[in-house]
Amino acid sequence: MVDRAIAWLRNPRDTARPRAWSRIHGAHRRGLVTTRNVQEYIGLAESVTVGSSLLDGKIALVTGGGAGFGRALALGLADAGASLAVLGPGRDAGERATVREIEERGGRAAAVVTGFASRGEVEDAFAAAARALGPIDLVVHAYVDPLALEARELAHVDDAIWDTACEATIRSALFACQAAHTQLRVRGGRIVLVTPTLALSGAAGFVAPSAGWEAVRMLAKSAALRWGALGITVNCIAPDASLLVGEGGPAGPPLVLGAAALGTAGDARADIAPLVALLASEAGHFVTGATLRVDGGVWLAG
Amino acid sequence: MMQPLAGRSVVVTGAGGGVGRGIALACARAGANVVIAALRTVNGDTVAREIADLGATALCVGCDVTRRGDVERAVAAAVERFGGLDAMVHNATSRRSPEPCDLESATAALWEQHCSVSLRGSYYAAQAALPQLRARRGRFVLLTSPAGMEGSATLPLYAMVKAAQRAFVKSLAREWGCLGINVNALSPLAATPALVRAFAAHPALEAHLNALIPLGRVGDPEQDIGAAAVLLLGDGARYVTGQTWVVDGGRFTGL
Numbered sequence: 001m002v003d004r005a006i007a008w009l010r011n012p013r014d015t016a017r018p019r020a021w022s023r024i025h026g027a028h029r030r031g032l033v034t035t036r037n038v039q040e041y042i043g044l045a046e047s048v049t050v051g052s053s054l055l056d057g058k059i060a061l062v063t064g065g066g067a068g069f070g071r072a073l074a075l076g077l078a079d080a081g082a083s084l085a086v087l088g089p090g091r092d093a094g095e096r097a098t099v100r101e102i103e104e105r106g107g108r109a110a111a112v113v114t115g116f117a118s119r120g121e122v123e124d125a126f127a128a129a130a131r132a133l134g135p136i137d138l139v140v141h142a143y144v145d146p147l148a149l150e151a152r153e154l155a156h157v158d159d160a161i162w163d164t165a166c167e168a169t170i171r172s173a174l175f176a177c178q179a180a181h182t183q184l185r186v187r188g189g190r191i192v193l194v195t196p197t198l199a200l201s202g203a204a205g206f207v208a209p210s211a212g213w214e215a216v217r218m219l220a221k222s223a224a225l226r227w228g229a230l231g232i233t234v235n236c237i238a239p240d241a242s243l244l245v246g247e248g249g250p251a252g253p254p255l256v257l258g259a260a261a262l263g264t265a266g267d268a269r270a271d272i273a274p275l276v277a278l279l280a281s282e283a284g285h286f287v288t289g290a291t292l293r294v295d296g297g298v299w300l301a302g
Numbered sequence: 303m304m305q306p307l308a309g310r311s312v313v314v315t316g317a318g319g320g321v322g323r324g325i326a327l328a329c330a331r332a333g334a335n336v337v338i339a340a341l342r343t344v345n346g347d348t349v350a351r352e353i354a355d356l357g358a359t360a361l362c363v364g365c366d367v368t369r370r371g372d373v374e375r376a377v378a379a380a381v382e383r384f385g386g387l388d389a390m391v392h393n394a395t396s397r398r399s400p401e402p403c404d405l406e407s408a409t410a411a412l413w414e415q416h417c418s419v420s421l422r423g424s425y426y427a428a429q430a431a432l433p434q435l436r437a438r439r440g441r442f443v444l445l446t447s448p449a450g451m452e453g454s455a456t457l458p459l460y461a462m463v464k465a466a467q468r469a470f471v472k473s474l475a476r477e478w479g480c481l482g483i484n485v486n487a488l489s490p491l492a493a494t495p496a497l498v499r500a501f502a503a504h505p506a507l508e509a510h511l512n513a514l515i516p517l518g519r520v521g522d523p524e525q526d527i528g529a530a531a532v533l534l535l536g537d538g539a540r541y542v543t544g545q546t547w548v549v550d551g552g553r554f555t556g557l
Contacts, residue, residue, distance in 0.1 A: 171413065202473035203473055203476060214469030220453075225455035
């Protein structure tokens with residue numbers, strides 16, 4: 001196995017692909033894996049991604065799963081064996097595209113198109129997801145309006161932008177948590193909210209969204225305190241914000257705060273989804289109210 | 303008497319009572335001219351009279367911070383009466399702030415109450431104050447709370463707005479640093495009227511809370527919190543920005 005992976009890394013064109021090849025290849029490309037540590041890396045890759053059963057039989061719901069970061073998380077959780085409810089506003093039928101991609105790999109998934117403007121519509125969408133796939137085990141709230149990721153000095157923010165970039169971010173997370181509570185209150189389960197590290201660091205040009213995400217972090221802590229007795233854990237994952245912008249994202253000052261200790265801000269599917277899967281697995285049952293930075297070691301202060 | 307803020311012009315929102323009143327009184331004693339921006343002018347006028355009795359200068363302006371025009375009028379009053387603005391302190395919170403709520407049944411309307419005063423009010427205050435603060439390389443201060451750092455099972459919406467204000471401060475400090483405007487947060491633990499009422503209703507509560515505080519007592523809005531605000535607005539803090547000053551007798555040690 002290791003011999004095969006090493007041979008493949010040295011000469012990918014003429015060598016059969018080892019298992020976990022996509023993950024190994026991605027990590028190799030970013031300089032994270034060499035022929036020296038490949039054995040260790042294959043073990044890690046296999047334990048959480050390809051062919052893994054970490055989330056076999058679990059049902060995960062991902063908001064914002066029709067594009068970008070949310071889609072990558074949905075695909076990564078499907079890689080880990082979960083059935084996926086993919087929720088989003090229906091832009092370019094992205095949710096259905098995510099579902100197709102999961103189904104093509106032999107996974108099970110359902111798309112639900114919904115906005116996040118009222119509790120009612122979010123509750124309805126979560127209920128529809130549960131009807132389609134079964135009782136939800138994991139809710140990941142990754143939805144964010146792309147406008148929140150555009151750099152803009154506060155002096156140039158108007159009331160509509162403020163609402164979308166800050167307050168709507170908070171309201172959607174509040175409604176998602178409340179709808180998650182409705183789904184999880186009897187059986188327990190996991191809630192994971194996405195809060196980029198710029199909520200922790202602050203960033204010029206991002207007053208509105210950083211304020212929004214910090215509110216979401218405190219929503220997670222408060223929900224963790226309140227719903228712990230129901231067997232519901234609530235945590236945040238904090239990626240570098242550049243991951244949410246994605247290709248073709250809005251222009252502006254770079255969101256990257258500094259160099260990552262691991263050399264890259266990472267890849268949502270390969271580097272971050274496995275951690276969400278771990279949180280959602282039995283191994284994650286005693287972690288709640290936490291913010292897990294998954295930024296490759298950019299922001300180490302808190 | 304030392305007057306570290308002599309001649310400075312300061313707007314304090316929510317200054318009709320509690321921590322806002324304490325900050326306004328302390329700033330006035332420190333020599334500042336203070337605009338008492340208060341929702342109820344009957345309370346604000348009382349504080350302005352208290353300040354006048356100290357031989358200092360204050361002006362009460364009716365101000366609902368959920369209305370942009372009101373916040374702009376408070377700034378304009380500072381400019382008109384005191385010649386400019388050196389510091390904006392946004393302290394006002396919803397009067398429903400201390401009201402416990404269950405997260406799962408919290409309504410959008412209750413969120414709007416919390417958000418419109420604390421968070422949207424911060425946005426209005428920053429935009430309204432910017433031209434004046436820029437001209438004087440002034441200070442912008444928001445009031446936050448431990449709930450905004452550790453979460454709260456009983457006050458989840460309050461925790462959310464108070465957290466949002468901390469990130470607001472961090473980002474705005476990075477944005478306004480090049481303008482010479484310092485932006486900070488102050489996290490007090492003070493005997494506000496709501497807390498004093500709670501102590502009166504449940505005498506054991508005061509002893510319980512005091513036991514959690516290394517300095518053994520809940521702070522006084524003027525002597526303890528106001529005094530720290532004067533430091534934060536004064537020249538001694540000119541190299542402090544983007545920070546949360548926790549002024550709580552040592553209760554919160556999470557930073």
